[in-house]
Amino acid sequence: MTSEALVKRVLMVDDDPGIGPLVSLCLDPLGVEVVTAKGLADALVLARQKEFALVLLDLALGVEDGLEILPRLRAEPSLRNVPVVAFSAHDSRRQEALQQGVDSFIARPFSSADLQETVARYVA
Numbered sequence: 001m002t003s004e005a006l007v008k009r010v011l012m013v014d015d016d017p018g019i020g021p022l023v024s025l026c027l028d029p030l031g032v033e034v035v036t037a038k039g040l041a042d043a044l045v046l047a048r049q050k051e052f053a054l055v056l057l058d059l060a061l062g063v064e065d066g067l068e069i070l071p072r073l074r075a076e077p078s079l080r081n082v083p084v085v086a087f088s089a090h091d092s093r094r095q096e097a098l099q100q101g102v103d104s105f106i107a108r109p110f111s112s113a114d115l116q117e118t119v120a121r122y123v124a
Contacts, residue, residue, distance in 0.1 A: 014058040026112040040069040059088040
């Protein structure tokens with residue numbers, strides 16, 4: 001796989017089916033492909049099929065908690081060194097997420113400018 005493919009692909013882990021298209025639309029000006037996983041199992045399957053430059057991880061995944069699955073994502077060889085940006089409607093989880101090892105945090109609802117700025121830091 002070329003480094004260009006790696007640089008421009010983001011894995012978004014979110015169980016809300018409406019968020020993926022919205023995030024794709026927001027990141028389109030950056031030339032970023034957004035691939036959506038509904039939870040840990042989907043994310044691991046996708047990580048074994050494609051390379052990603054960044055993981056966007058929702059902390060509220062219905063039956064799963066983003067911070068609980070974070071170690072499993074980090075254990076996946078293809079994601080071990082991939083930055084993780086967590087997002088949540090509960091800004092109170094920011095400190096906890098950063099302490100657990102995410103690289104950055106975005107509070108929801110987020111603006112397209114905030115999302116683009118954060119993603120651009122990790123996706124050259």
